[in-house]
Amino acid sequence: MHKPREDTPTLQDDLRRLEEIVRKLEADDADLDAALALFEEGVVRLRAARDRLAEAEARVKKVVEQADGGVELVDLDG
Amino acid sequence: MSLPSLFGDGELPEELSVAELNRRARSAVEGSFGGAVFVRGELVEFKIWRSGHWYFTLRDADASVRCMLWKQQAAGVLKRHGQPPADGMEVLVRGKPTLWEEKGEYRLTATDIVPTALLGAKALELERVRAALKADGFLDPDRKRPLPPLARRIAVVTSPDGAALRDIITVARNRWSAVEIVLVGAQVQGEGAPASLVRALGLVNRIDAVDLCIVGRGGGAREDLGAFNAEPVCRALAAVRVPTISAVGHETDVSLSDLVADARAATPSAAAELAVPERRALVHRVDGFGVRLAAGLRRRTRVAEERLARTGDRLHASLSRMIEARRGRVDRAAAQLDALSPLRVLARGYSVAQDDTGRVLSRAADFPSGRQFRLRVSDGAVPARAE
Numbered sequence: 001m002h003k004p005r006e007d008t009p010t011l012q013d014d015l016r017r018l019e020e021i022v023r024k025l026e027a028d029d030a031d032l033d034a035a036l037a038l039f040e041e042g043v044v045r046l047r048a049a050r051d052r053l054a055e056a057e058a059r060v061k062k063v064v065e066q067a068d069g070g071v072e073l074v075d076l077d078g
Numbered sequence: 079m080s081l082p083s084l085f086g087d088g089e090l091p092e093e094l095s096v097a098e099l100n101r102r103a104r105s106a107v108e109g110s111f112g113g114a115v116f117v118r119g120e121l122v123e124f125k126i127w128r129s130g131h132w133y134f135t136l137r138d139a140d141a142s143v144r145c146m147l148w149k150q151q152a153a154g155v156l157k158r159h160g161q162p163p164a165d166g167m168e169v170l171v172r173g174k175p176t177l178w179e180e181k182g183e184y185r186l187t188a189t190d191i192v193p194t195a196l197l198g199a200k201a202l203e204l205e206r207v208r209a210a211l212k213a214d215g216f217l218d219p220d221r222k223r224p225l226p227p228l229a230r231r232i233a234v235v236t237s238p239d240g241a242a243l244r245d246i247i248t249v250a251r252n253r254w255s256a257v258e259i260v261l262v263g264a265q266v267q268g269e270g271a272p273a274s275l276v277r278a279l280g281l282v283n284r285i286d287a288v289d290l291c292i293v294g295r296g297g298g299a300r301e302d303l304g305a306f307n308a309e310p311v312c313r314a315l316a317a318v319r320v321p322t323i324s325a326v327g328h329e330t331d332v333s334l335s336d337l338v339a340d341a342r343a344a345t346p347s348a349a350a351e352l353a354v355p356e357r358r359a360l361v362h363r364v365d366g367f368g369v370r371l372a373a374g375l376r377r378r379t380r381v382a383e384e385r386l387a388r389t390g391d392r393l394h395a396s397l398s399r400m401i402e403a404r405r406g407r408v409d410r411a412a413a414q415l416d417a418l419s420p421l422r423v424l425a426r427g428y429s430v431a432q433d434d435t436g437r438v439l440s441r442a443a444d445f446p447s448g449r450q451f452r453l454r455v456s457d458g459a460v461p462a463r464a465e
Contacts, residue, residue: 053364
């Protein structure tokens with residue numbers, strides 16, 4: 001059975017947060033400490049986003065129904 | 079003499095003018111149908127008035143109803159069907175039940191009349207299904223969900239050995255490979271196709287972490303697309319929990335599944351383009367964030383320094399220690415950003431091997447004997463060859 005991935009942030013989450021971070025950094029109202037904290041988080045998110053973009057080959061699977069009513073994903077040949 | 083004595087005792091009903099009665103009756107009639115309906119029957123007493131409006135009666139074995147069709151619509155009916163209907167013709171009328179207030183007469187205001195002889199059984203069924211889906215709100219534009227910008231797992235409901243699946247995989251791989259395609263096999267044509275598609279669409283809802291569903295098939299003759307017009311298939315598509323793209327591989331005909339899905343694509347390849355973002359555009363976007371992060375911080379620290387300089391003579395010793403602490407943090411942050419730049423890594427004495435397309439060669443298997451490649455160093459690139 002496939003592991004749910006909801007617990008780790010996705011590329012979409014990273015991009016959304018990066019957008020927020022740069023907007024806040026570019027706005028005038030945060031103080032230096034807040035700006036630094038934003039920057040530091042931004043660097044972490046940026047690195048994560050780059051790692052995700054470097055991910056490899058597209059996977060192709062197919063759904064197989066189990067006798068117990070569950071579904072399983074198996075690699076598709078070819 | 080007072081009203082109660084005229085009508086006897088008991089609770090008095092509300093008194094209405096005739097106009098008010100008819101106004102309320104009209105509102106009740108129109109409200110209870112909630113829009114247009116199709117009515118099939120025999121057309122009789124057809125008459126075109128001097129005003130250009132059409133009047134006729136529609137009847138079947140049990141009942142009849144007076145109908146009218148405005149002059150403006152009449153022109154459209156003539157254009158679509160060639161000639162005005164004649165008495166005795168079996169027709170399908172599209173219209174809204176209403177009440178003519180001046181006369182207190184109930185009637186059907188028609189917007190179209192189609193002789194059923196002109197309609198094949200399939201076209202009639204198509205109209206029926208479309209009307210049923212519309213009545214249940216499945217065709218509302220407001221119901222359309224936006225497609226996820228970065229789908230990671232895409233369920234593809236199609237034939238396991240059709241061109242549609244191959245096209246989708248090819249396009250997805252060319253755009254951005256870090257996407258997972260999950261085939262949910264279904265029969266897409268022939269008698270068993272609707273039931274097979276319904277079952278497959280139901281399965282989609284049972285797969286974990288699906289972001290998007292594409293349903294479709296490669297191009298085919300019009301007759302072959304019938305399954306995508308079937309009512310159970312359209313309802314199963316509407317019940318898919320994630321956004322859907324319908325791609326039945328036909329440029330000219332729109333299937334009902336196209337209307338129910340959140341997005342329509344002319345071909346499976348076009349669906350994959352809608353579903354999978356382009357890696358290059360994403361890399362560009364991420365790089366842009368890096369530049370903006372650095373610029374944002376640089377401007378902030380400059381503003382902070384200027385502010386401190388202006389008030390410097392009034393600073394307390396403890397405050398200046400705080401500034402020093404922050405300075406350390408700024409320096410560390412800047413170093414982190416630098417570390418993200420590939421050029422900085424090269425400056426430390428590392429080099430990167432690339433092929434002539436710029437792809438990074440990182441494994442021993444990338445270097446068969448005799449292979450030519452480029453070695454990227456901090457101030458340029460040198461040609462190299464594996465021995």
